[in-house]
Amino acid sequence: xxIDPMHIGLDASRATMAHRTGTESYAxxxxxxxxxxxxxxxxxxxxxxxxxxxxxxxxxxxxxxxxRLWTHVRLSWELLTRPRPDVLFIPxxxxxxxxxxxxxxxxxxxxYRYFPDAHPFPQRWYLEWxxxxxxxxxxxxxxxxxxxxxxxxxxxxxxxxxxxxxYPGRDESLQxxxxxxxxxKYQLPEKYxxxxxxxxxxxxxxxxxxxxxxxxDSVALVLVGRAGWLSAPIVAQAQACGARLLDYxxxxxxxxxxxxxxxxAFPSLYEGFGFPVLEAMACGVPVICSNTSSLPEVAxxxxxxxxxxxxxxxxxxxxxxxxxxxxxxxLVAKGYAQIQKFSWxxxxxxTLDVLEKTVTGNW
Numbered sequence: 001x002x003i004d005p006m007h008i009g010l011d012a013s014r015a016t017m018a019h020r021t022g023t024e025s026y027a028x029x030x031x032x033x034x035x036x037x038x039x040x041x042x043x044x045x046x047x048x049x050x051x052x053x054x055x056x057x058x059x060x061x062x063x064x065x066x067x068r069l070w071t072h073v074r075l076s077w078e079l080l081t082r083p084r085p086d087v088l089f090i091p092x093x094x095x096x097x098x099x100x101x102x103x104x105x106x107x108x109x110x111x112y113r114y115f116p117d118a119h120p121f122p123q124r125w126y127l128e129w130x131x132x133x134x135x136x137x138x139x140x141x142x143x144x145x146x147x148x149x150x151x152x153x154x155x156x157x158x159x160x161x162x163x164x165x166x167y168p169g170r171d172e173s174l175q176x177x178x179x180x181x182x183x184x185k186y187q188l189p190e191k192y193x194x195x196x197x198x199x200x201x202x203x204x205x206x207x208x209x210x211x212x213x214x215x216x217d218s219v220a221l222v223l224v225g226r227a228g229w230l231s232a233p234i235v236a237q238a239q240a241c242g243a244r245l246l247d248y249x250x251x252x253x254x255x256x257x258x259x260x261x262x263x264x265a266f267p268s269l270y271e272g273f274g275f276p277v278l279e280a281m282a283c284g285v286p287v288i289c290s291n292t293s294s295l296p297e298v299a300x301x302x303x304x305x306x307x308x309x310x311x312x313x314x315x316x317x318x319x320x321x322x323x324x325x326x327x328x329x330x331l332v333a334k335g336y337a338q339i340q341k342f343s344w345x346x347x348x349x350x351t352l353d354v355l356e357k358t359v360t361g362n363w
Contacts, residue, residue, distance in 0.1 A: 003039070003356050003360065005040045005041055005042065006041045006042070006085075006086040006087060006355070006356070006359055007041070007042050007043075007044065007085040007086050008034075008041050008042070008043050008044070008085055008086065008087055008088075008089060008355060009043075009044050009046065009079070009084075009085035009087070009088045009089065009101075010031060010034070010043055010044070010045050010046065010059075010088075010089045010091070011027075011046050011071070011075065011088075011089070011090045011091065011092070011094075012027065012031055012045040012046060012047055012051070012056070012061075013046065013047055013048040013049070013070065013071070014027035014028075014091065014092045015027045015028040015031055015051070015055065015056075016047060016048070016049045016050075016051050016052075016055065021198065022108070022272070022273060022274075022275045023092050023093075023108055024092075025171075025275065026091060026092070026106070026108070026144070026168050026273075027091040027092050028055075029168075029169060029171070029344045030091055030168070030169070030344060030347055030348060030351065031045065031056065031059075031091070032056065032344070033169065033344035033345055033347065033348035034348045034351065034352065035056055035057065035058045035059050036345070036348070037345065037348060037349065038058075038352075039352055041352070041355075042059075042060070043058075043059040043060065044059070044060045044061075044062055044085060045059045045060065045061050045062065046062050046064060046075055046078065047061060047062065047063045047064070048064065048065060048066060048070045048074070049065070050063055050065075051063075062078070064078055071094045071095075071096050072094075072096055072097045072098075075096045076096040076097055076098035076099070077098075079096060079098065079099055079100060079101065080098055080100065084100065084101050085101060086101070086102070086359050087101065087102045087103070087104065087355050087358055087359050088101055088102070088103040088104070089103075089104050089105075089351070089355060090103065090104070090105040090106065090134070090138075091106045092106065092108070093105065093106070093107060093108065093127075093130060093131060093134060094130045094134065095130075095133060095134040095137055095138055097133070099137070102139045102358050102359055103137075103138045103139050103140075103358075104138060104139060104140050104141070104142060104351075104354055104355055104358050105134045105135075105138040105141055105142070106141075106142040106143070106144065107131060107134065107135065107141055107142070107143055107144075107148055107152055108144055108148065108272040108273065109148055109151075109270065109271065109272025109273075109293075109294075110131060110148065110151045110152065110155055110272075111202060111269075111270040111271075111272065111293075112124050112127045112128065113128075113151070113155055114269070114270050115201065115202050115269060115270060117201070117230075118200055118201045118202045118229065118230065119229060120229055123229075131156070132156055135152055135156040135158050136156065136158070139358050140162060140163075140164065140354060140357075140358045141158065141162055141163045141164070142163075142164055142165075142166050142351065142354060143163050143164070143165050143166075144165070144166065144167060144168050144272060144273045144294075145165065145167070145272060145273055145293075145294035145297050145298070146165050146294075146297060147272075147293045147294040147297065148165075148272050148273075148294065149163045149165050161363075164350075164354050166347055166350045166351060166354070167273075167297075167341070167342055167347060168273055168275070168342065168344070168347055169342050169343045169344030169345070169346065169347045170275070170278045170279070170282060170339055170342045170343070170344075171279065171282070172343075172344075174254075174255055174258075174279055174282040174283060175255065175282060175283065175284075176255075176259045176283050176284035177255050177256050177259050177283070178256070178259070179256045179257070179259045179260025181256065182253055182256035182257055182260060183260055185253070186222075186244075186246060186257075188220065188222065188244070188260065189219075189220050191218065191219045191220070191262045192219060192220040192221065192222045192244075192260070192261055192262060193212060193219055193220070193221045193222070193261065193262060193263045193264075193265050193318065193322075194222050194224065194257065194258065194260075194261035194263070194264050194265070194280070194285070195208060195221075195222070195223050195224065195225075195264070195265050195266065196224045196225060196254070196257075196258075196264075196266075196276045196279070196280075197224075197225045197266070197268070197276060198225045198226055198227075198228040199223065199225050199226065199227045199228055199231040199234045199235065199245075200228035200229055200230060200231060200234075201229075201230050201234075201269075202268060202269050202270055203225075203268050203269075204267045204268055204269050204290070204308050205223065205234050205237075205238075206233070206234065206237060207267060207308065207309075207311045207314060208221070208265055208267050208314065209221065209237055209238065209241050209243055210311050210315075211267075211311050211312075211314040211315035211318055212241075212243070212265075212315075212318065213241055214311075214312075214315040215315050215318045215319040215322065216318070216319075216322060219262060219322060220243075220244055221241075221242075221243040221244065222243070222244045222246060222257070222261070223238060223243055223244065223245050223246065224246045224247075224248075224249055224254075224257060225247070225248060226247060226248040227247075254279070255283055258279060258280050258282075258283035258285050259283045259284060259285070261280070261285045262285075262286075262322065262328075263285070263286055263287075263288060263318065263321050263322060263328075264276070264277075264280035264285045264286070264287045264288070265287075265288045265289075265314075265318065266280075266287065266288070266289040266290070266295070267288070267289065267290050267306065267308040267314055268289070268290055268293075268295070268308065269290070269292065269293075269308050269309075270292065270293045271290075271293050271294050271295055271298075272293070272294055273294050273298060274289070274294055274295050274298045274299075277289055277295065277298045277299055277303065278298060278338075278339050278342055280335070281302060281303075281332075281335030281336065281338055281339050282335075282336075282339050284332050284335070284336070285332070285335075286303075286304075286321055286327070286328040286331035286332055286335070287299060287302065287303035287304070287331065287335065288303060288304045288305075288306060288314070288317050288318065288321060289303050289304075289305055289306075290305065290306065290307075290308040291305035291306060291307060291308075292307075292308060299338070300334075300338045300341075301334055301338075302331060302334035302335040302337065302338035303331060303335070304317045304320070304321060304331070
């Protein structure tokens with residue numbers, strides 16, 4: 001079916017952040033993939049902060065700086081007072097309170113509903129308000145997992161036909177590399193269990209450390225990630241038990257850190273998607289992860305999945321994987337196959353399908 005060229009407005013404000021987590025990486029990589037194959041559509045990218053010259057190679061860039069409430073005040077004003085796009089795409093939750101045009105919003109997770117104490121109260125209140133508003137006010141929603149789609153229906157009463165599940169892609173430049181230089185740089189041993197993610201209660205690191213202590217004194221535990229909300233007890237436990245804390249590491253160092261790990265452990269209590277699982281698989285590392293939220297969708301049959309609330313089961317899975325080189329090799333092979341299911345090019349084309357249908361109404 002022929003679709004006339006559209007003008008798509010895209011909130012690119014998350015893509016400029018220096019230290020990107022999953023949501024920011026989603027915004028960056030999906031925007032690049034949309035611009036790489038736009039099907040003849042034109043894009044205007046809205047920025048709060050000035051982007052690096054090489055961040056995006058095409059698309060009209062509109063810098064609209066504003067200190068506070070950028071989305072609800074400044075972006076709303078932009079949409080009210082200037083020629084409007086045909087459709088607005090928000091890749092990260094927060095829909096402008098004034099949006100006089102069709103809109104599509106990606107919802108990544110509602111983890112704050114399951115673990116409210118994992119967020120400061122002001123942040124939790126805003127997440128609840130902004131997600132509820134976006135879920136109800138947007139013309140259509142994209143969820144990056146079936147788990148998030150189900151949660152959006154459950155908590156906000158959104159009909160299933162208003163939500164399209166589109167899996168994010170993966171960083172296709174990630175691959176196994178020689179870990180020796182990174183081991184030397186960070187003074188890491190030959191064998192270590194790796195976790196990558198913000199230090200916060202939702203990541204279930206207290207149980208991971210307990211499980212690690214129960215199974216091995218010859219394999220290190222390395223925790224990569226910035227300290228988040230309520231991280232002080234996690235840091236104290238890590239220091240007491242001898243786990244290595246590497247803080248946030250650069251994108252350049254991550255592939256080698258993954259590649260050098262004996263096991264990647266990701267027993268998170270809740271994830272909207274779980275990019276680190278795919279990153280570890282791409283670097284040839286066997287994975288243990290939770291059997292909850294979106295993680296079974298991401299991992300498929302290519303990981304050992306465990307109940308994240310059961311420390312003994314987690315310890316047994318770690319012990320099994322550390323002791324069985326054949327099992328590790330089998331999971332690595334399955335991991336290489338699993339990651340082929342996730343592509344930014346595919347995600348971009350499915351997203352364009354949704355944007356086109358939102359404008360034409362041809363669902």
